[in-house]
Amino acid sequence: MKERFKAAIKFFISNPGSSSDELFRNNWRGSERRQWLLSSTAIAVSLILTSGIVCLLLPSMIPQLGASYAFDTDIAVHALVGIILLFDVYIVFQQLQLSRFRKHLAQREELFRLISENAADMIAVVDTKGQRIYNSPSYQKLLGYSQEELGKTSAFDQIHADDRKSVEDAANDARRTGMGRTVEYRIRHKDGRWMTLESTASVVRNRDGVVEKLVIVNRDITERKQLEEQLHRSQKLEAIGRLSGGVAHDFNNLLGLIIGYSEALQERIPPDDPFREAVDEIQNAGKRAAALTQQLLAFSRKQVLEPRILNLNTIIQDIEKMLRRLVGEDIEMQLALSPNTCSVKADRSQIEQVILNLVVNARDAMPDGGKLTIETGNWELDRSTVLRHPYVIPGPYAMLKVTDTGCGM
Numbered sequence: 001m002k003e004r005f006k007a008a009i010k011f012f013i014s015n016p017g018s019s020s021d022e023l024f025r026n027n028w029r030g031s032e033r034r035q036w037l038l039s040s041t042a043i044a045v046s047l048i049l050t051s052g053i054v055c056l057l058l059p060s061m062i063p064q065l066g067a068s069y070a071f072d073t074d075i076a077v078h079a080l081v082g083i084i085l086l087f088d089v090y091i092v093f094q095q096l097q098l099s100r101f102r103k104h105l106a107q108r109e110e111l112f113r114l115i116s117e118n119a120a121d122m123i124a125v126v127d128t129k130g131q132r133i134y135n136s137p138s139y140q141k142l143l144g145y146s147q148e149e150l151g152k153t154s155a156f157d158q159i160h161a162d163d164r165k166s167v168e169d170a171a172n173d174a175r176r177t178g179m180g181r182t183v184e185y186r187i188r189h190k191d192g193r194w195m196t197l198e199s200t201a202s203v204v205r206n207r208d209g210v211v212e213k214l215v216i217v218n219r220d221i222t223e224r225k226q227l228e229e230q231l232h233r234s235q236k237l238e239a240i241g242r243l244s245g246g247v248a249h250d251f252n253n254l255l256g257l258i259i260g261y262s263e264a265l266q267e268r269i270p271p272d273d274p275f276r277e278a279v280d281e282i283q284n285a286g287k288r289a290a291a292l293t294q295q296l297l298a299f300s301r302k303q304v305l306e307p308r309i310l311n312l313n314t315i316i317q318d319i320e321k322m323l324r325r326l327v328g329e330d331i332e333m334q335l336a337l338s339p340n341t342c343s344v345k346a347d348r349s350q351i352e353q354v355i356l357n358l359v360v361n362a363r364d365a366m367p368d369g370g371k372l373t374i375e376t377g378n379w380e381l382d383r384s385t386v387l388r389h390p391y392v393i394p395g396p397y398a399m400l401k402v403t404d405t406g407c408g409m
Contacts, residue, residue: 041090048083122197122218125204126155128175128211142220144190155216160186160194167199174201175211184221195222248293255293259286281321288322291349307345312376312400313337315351323359323374330369331362338377344398358402365406375401 122143123136135150143158156164163185170183180201186194197218204213262283269276316337327333344351355374362372379399381392 037094041087120219122220124155124216124218126214126216128213130155130171133213143187143195149190158188160188162186170199171201171214174203174214178203178205178211180214195220196225197221252290252293255286255290259283259290262286284318285322288319288349288352291352294349307347309343309345310348310351311343312341312351312398313339315348316355316374316376319352319355323355326356326359327363327372331366331372332370333372333374336373336375338375340378341376342378342396342398355400355402362402362404362406365404370405372404373402375399375403377401 117137119136119138122138123134124132124139125134126132132150132153132155135147139150140146145158156167159167166183167185170181174180180203182198182200184196184198187197189195198221199216199218202215202217203211204215206212262279265279266276266283269279316335320335324333359372359374366372377399379397381394381397383394385392385394
């Protein structure tokens with residue numbers, strides 16, 4: 001199929017035109033020449049037969065010729081019959097050749113039509129000035145431009161301004177060296193969006209060896225470029241994960257010292273000492289920081305999450321003091337914790353981080369103060385909720401609700 005494709009392209013570029021029908025008409029001239037030759041031979045044979053018949057009938061038409069017009073009738077008749085038979089054989093032979101030639105042209109035209117109409121790549125032929133000679137139908141399928149719209153523009157008009165010079169340089173190199181190279185560039189779709197194409201040019205020379213046309217095969221690589229960008233982003237995230245894992249390990253060592261010294265202070269300071277509360281907060285903050293390092297390790301895939309059966313009320317009460325210091329004195333924080341809230345299976349550090357993020361967002365939304373409410377309870381999700389959120393499974397859920405009187409996002 002690849003050889004047929006090359007043959008069809010060669011068939012096209014050797015006969016420039018704006019459509020496959022015109023190409024077919026141009027190549028039909030070979031068949032017309034054969035028909036002209038056949039007609040000319042028929043005329044010549046007709047003249048020979050007419051001359052022979054006249055020669056046979058001449059003595060009877062002009063008696064005055066007499067014996068001076070000596071003519072062997074048998075030989076003449078045999079000669080005429082032989083000429084007629086040869087002419088009949090020639091006609092049959094030429095008709096067979098014409099039939100085979102027409103069939104061959106029809107097959108090539110059908111092959112070219114199938115390739116040009118169904119090829120996923122865009123095939124174009126341009127002259128040395130960049131003017132379009134042919135554009136395959138895939139241009140309209142992929143870019144939206146009709147053949148008439150493309151015919152009014154140069155091959156460089158739809159190319160992005162930043163990429164136009166590289167495309168022109170590649171075309172000039174192909175004309176100068178006779179070797180095409182692959183180039184990537186952006187081209188404007190009819191609806192205004194930009195697509196990325198991968199283009200390869202091949203030169204077509206005339207009989208003197210001078211480059212007169214360029215055959216350009218363009219392939220849409222927009223989706224491939226997007227996938228490459230996604231891969232690049234994932235590689236960057238992987239690198240960040242490795243970095244965060246290393247930082248988390250080092251930070252964890254420092255937290256170990258902080259927690260260890262705070263425990264030593266707790267052993268020496270009695271519970272009724274006014275500094276005991278500060279030491280306890282230092283230890284709790286160190287433990288929460290250690291939980292954050294576990295999340296960094298989980299992000300870097302060096303630490304497996306530890307989901308456990310947890311009570312949301314207990315978690316909120318444990319971090320209540322830290323939350324009140326976080327929001328400040330201008331914001332009133334209220335807790336509405338339902339004692340019947342069902343337990344959840346989750347990683348504790350991640351639940352704490354979710355609550356912290358929601359509280360920080362609420363604080364930032366109330367720069368002049370306001371009211372913050374943290375509420376827990378049970379919630380039954382029915383089928384109407386599933387219609388709005390297809391990823392939700394109907395059933396009982398534990399609810400964690402954070403509301404504020406801020407300006408919103």
